[in-house]
Amino acid sequence: MDKTALARKKKQRAAQAAAGNTKVEIILDAQELEMLDHDCKVRLPGREPYSRAELIQMMIRKYHAELQRQLSDLQKRQCEKCKECLPVQECPCAGDSTCWVTAGWKETILTID
Numbered sequence: 528m529d530k531t532a533l534a535r536k537k538k539q540r541a542a543q544a545a546a547g548n549t550k551v552e553i554i555l556d557a558q559e560l561e562m563l564d565h566d567c568k569v570r571l572p573g574r575e576p577y578s579r580a581e582l583i584q585m586m587i588r589k590y591h592a593e594l595q596r597q598l599s600d601l602q603k604r605q606c607e608k609c610k611e612c613l614p615v616q617e618c619p620c621a622g623d624s625t626c627w628v629t630a631g632w633k634e635t636i637l638t639i640d
């Protein structure tokens with residue numbers, strides 16, 4: 528990178544920090560990287576593919592919206608034992624088979640089919 532490019536990069540990072548953006552470093556294995564690049568491309572056939580960052584940002588937003596829907600469905604139910612609105616985070620009855628905390632995480636844990 529030449530001096531101008533470095534200065535531009537530095538200015539861009541400062542602007543992103545000022546906007547409240549945070550850089551996150553993630554380690555992907557070869558398969559995950561291949562899947563990410565594949566998805567970036569096939570999501571926009573015949574057009575400029577999404578960048579890795581764009582796709583990850585959108586996946587976070589899509590995933591978060593999905594989780595919010597799941598949580599609002601849970602909120603319509605309550606723990607059979609303590610009658611707290613779900614999802615219960617902590618409960619003195621945890622361990623009791625009728626308390627949602629004991630096995631409720633099985634409803635919210637992220638699984639890959």
Ligand SMILES: [Zn+2]
Nearest residue numbers: 606609618626
């Ligand atoms: Zn409970």
